[in-house]
Each structure stands twice: as structure tokens, then as C-alpha cells.
Amino acid sequence: MxxxxxxxxxxxxxxxxxxxxxxxxxxxxxxxxxxxxxxxxxxxxxxxxxxxxxxxxxxxxxxxxxxxxxxxxxxxxxxxxxxxxxxCSHSHSCGGAELFICSDCGSVQECHGAPVSTQTPDGFIIERSVVEHFGHCGNCRT
Amino acid sequence: MxxxxxxxxxxxxxxxxxxxxxxxxxxxxxxxxxxxxxxxxxxxxxxxxxxxxxxxxxxxxxxxxxxxxxxxxxxxxxxxxxxxxxxCSHSHSCGGAELFICSDCGSVQECHGAPVSTQTPDGFIIERSVVEHFGHCGNCRT
DNA sequence: TTCTCGGGTGTAATATTATAACGTCGCAGT
DNA sequence: ACTGCGACGTTATAATATTACACCCGAGAA
Incomplete structure (x- = not known):
């Protein structure tokens, strides 16, 4: 890597x-x-x-x-x-990323593109989002 | 409140x-x-x-x-x-919540329901998600 | 009753993460 | 040369969190 x-x-x-x-x-x-x-x-x-x-x-x-x-x-x-x-695994400058962190091997995968909210409260304007998913990556599931 | x-x-x-x-x-x-x-x-x-x-x-x-x-x-x-x-603003026990934090007034609103990912990497199984949006709430936008 | 076992708490110490404040150096523009 | 600024060095300290161990108390067993 x-x-x-x-x-x-x-x-x-x-x-x-x-x-x-x-x-x-x-x-x-x-x-x-x-x-x-x-x-x-x-x-x-x-x-x-x-x-x-x-x-x-x-x-x-x-x-x-x-x-x-x-x-x-x-x-x-x-x-x-x-x-x-x-x-950052992308070769360009990117805004916030969505991270997938494997609790077993510690590897991190990144996705981009609005992962956002099913429902945003009334007038809320999002400036910055933190999105981190913890779980088990494909490799670590036996 | x-x-x-x-x-x-x-x-x-x-x-x-x-x-x-x-x-x-x-x-x-x-x-x-x-x-x-x-x-x-x-x-x-x-x-x-x-x-x-x-x-x-x-x-x-x-x-x-x-x-x-x-x-x-x-x-x-x-x-x-x-x-x-x-x-937690819900009266039941809830898993992870999606949080909207106003950078102006500090208020926090919570949403539930899978906000999840547009695209999850191959075999990734999500166990726990952290989703925090920072921005400006309806009240704080003049 | 007495024993013992476990969960919750008290306490001291320390680990971990992060920032403040201020000085120095070197370089670009004058 | 002088000045200003950005990067870095250095010291100290702030802020966040955990470890380790002792104590107490109440539930259930002996």
C-alpha cells in the first residue's frame, strides 16, 4: 500500500x-x-x-x-x-470523507460523495461533516 | 428544554x-x-x-x-x-444517532434512521457509525 | 448470623492528546 | 540594510482519559 x-x-x-x-x-x-x-x-x-x-x-x-x-x-x-x-487516499484535495475503519485489521477505506442525511433538521446548513463507520472489512470476515 | x-x-x-x-x-x-x-x-x-x-x-x-x-x-x-x-433527546434507548451541531449557538439536534452511506466498500459490515454535522441551525441564520 | 462475592464508588497516580506563548531564523520585498 | 512574515524550536501547561487498587455495601449462600 x-x-x-x-x-x-x-x-x-x-x-x-x-x-x-x-x-x-x-x-x-x-x-x-x-x-x-x-x-x-x-x-x-x-x-x-x-x-x-x-x-x-x-x-x-x-x-x-x-x-x-x-x-x-x-x-x-x-x-x-x-x-x-x-x-487521504485520493490524489486530489478533498473535502470531508466518509471513512470505513476495520476494527480487526485497522485498515481504513475512504468514500466520497454526499453520504448525507436522510433528513436534515429544518433550516440547518451543514458546513462540515464527520462520518466514520466502524466494523469489519471484507478481508477480515473469514 | x-x-x-x-x-x-x-x-x-x-x-x-x-x-x-x-x-x-x-x-x-x-x-x-x-x-x-x-x-x-x-x-x-x-x-x-x-x-x-x-x-x-x-x-x-x-x-x-x-x-x-x-x-x-x-x-x-x-x-x-x-x-x-x-x-439523547429520545425517550427510548437508541443506537447511534446522527447529530447536527450548530457552531453558533451550540445546540444539538438528533436524527435517527439509517443515514448511511451512498456506497459501502465491498464486504464491509458496519457495526457502529459516528455521524456529526457541523453548521448553522435554522435559528442562527439571521 | 456470618461469609463471601460482586458491583459501584473513592482515591491517587499517571497516560494521552493538544495548545499557548514566545523566541529565533531565513527569506522575499523594499 | 531593514522589515515583515511564515515556519520552526522550545518550554510549559492545559485538557482529556485511564489504570490500579482500596473500600463499602448489599444479595445470596453457608
Missing amino acids: SRETTSPALQAAEKLCDERGERLTPIRRRVLELVHEADGPVKAYDLLETLKPGPGSAKPPTVYRALEFLLGLGLVHKVEALNAYVG | SRETTSPALQAAEKLCDERGERLTPIRRRVLELVHEADGPVKAYDLLETLKPGPGSAKPPTVYRALEFLLGLGLVHKVEALNAYVG
Whole structure:
């Protein structure tokens, strides 16, 4: 799921930053790589551990800033129910995604397209939706 | 939204506990009341503050245990994206709800009924869904 | 009655997740 | 050079949540 020396995700990120006039700095790139290389959702403090082979560098704000940046670009999604982060599997910037998280193997699949509501209350205007499904993926059902 | 001396929510909770052979202890009842009395999602540590007029009592586990119990019975929902809790506005025990949270006034409306997915990945079996919409409610749109 | 067992709670400590505040550095534009 | 700004470093702390263990009390068995 992730072994190229320069992954498609990275290339897409470069492109997107270019378009938006944003800078994909080494730290941001590294965090993006780590999130994508992981098998499932990654915790911020796990990233932190991985980022600091040498002592001194990589404190929490470092990783949270990078994640915030990547979230803003839609390159990474936060799994709210897990306080964890997953790489966006689409090569474009996307708004909110619908996530399917396997409780057995931890894999995450993403869908797009309005999954929305059967019934929205009266005048409610939705700005942002969090949609996370937990269950068992096809592979993990014996 | 909550001013009876014995609210419908409380009565429903009594009934439900009865049916299930669970005990609605004073702490649990108090937490349920507080969650329902609040205008919007409540943080665990705010409950904690409210619960301890006198020093000494009410440590985090107290409130988390009560919340866990109430969540289990479906009397309270957790808003994952806020790390906060809301009272279930239905008088029955319900599975997951679809929540509409107004970013202006903080009010929460609940809908039930499969809001689910336009497209579920291949063999994925959903066990639990988190669906939270953030935006602006009818009242808050001038 | 006494025993014991389990659920609920009290308590202390600690783990985990996240942010605030402030300083520094380097670079783009003047 | 000077200035301003964005990214990052660093320290501290806030906010959220859990672990572990002790105690109490009430239900049912002995």
C-alpha cells in the first residue's frame, strides 16, 4: 500500500502545494510520508516518536502544526473517534470523507460523495461533516 | 428544554434501567441530569466541576464511569469531534444517532434512521457509525 | 448470623492528546 | 540594510482519559 521511493501521494501533495502557493517543507513532507506509510490510523505522538531519532528535536507542536497544515489541504484526515490521522487516499484535495475503519485489521477505506442525511433538521446548513463507520472489512470476515 | 423537577429523560432512564436490571445510582442520575440540563455538548471536566461543590469528592473516574454507563444505555451520546457529551433527546434507548451541531449557538439536534452511506466498500459490515454535522441551525441564520 | 462475592464508588497516580506563548531564523520585498 | 512574515524550536501547561487498587455495601449462600 506504500513503497515507492516517491509515492503518488507525495507527488500529488507537491502539485497541490504548488497550485495553492503553499510550502511542503521537509517536516510536512515527512509527516505526510509517515501517515501514508502506516497501515492504519496514526496517533500524533507515535509520529512524534518516529520523528525524533535524535533527542532535542520534534516536540508536540511540530507534529500538530504539520498535521494541521495537511488537514487543511485535505491530504490527511482525522479520525475523530480515535484521535488519529490517516492519509487521504485520493490524489486530489478533498473535502470531508466518509471513512470505513476495520476494527480487526485497522485498515481504513475512504468514500466520497454526499453520504448525507436522510433528513436534515429544518433550516440547518451543514458546513462540515464527520462520518466514520466502524466494523469489519471484507478481508477480515473469514 | 429542561426544567421539570423530574424530567422525561429521567423517567425514561428509570424505566430503561428497570428493564435491563441496571442501577441508576445517584451519581449516574446526577450526571444524566447535568447533561440534559446543559444547552449544548458538555465536557467531562465541566461535569466534574459541577459535581464537586465540596472538595474531596468527584475525581475523573467518577464522571467517566457514569458517562460510560449512560452511553452504554444510549441515554447520552458522545460528540467525538468535540470530546463532549449530549443527552439523547429520545425517550427510548437508541443506537447511534446522527447529530447536527450548530457552531453558533451550540445546540444539538438528533436524527435517527439509517443515514448511511451512498456506497459501502465491498464486504464491509458496519457495526457502529459516528455521524456529526457541523453548521448553522435554522435559528442562527439571521 | 456470618461469609463471601460482586458491583459501584473513592482515591491517587499517571497516560494521552493538544495548545499557548514566545523566541529565533531565513527569506522575499523594499 | 531593514522589515515583515511564515515556519520552526522550545518550554510549559492545559485538557482529556485511564489504570490500579482500596473500600463499602448489599444479595445470596453457608
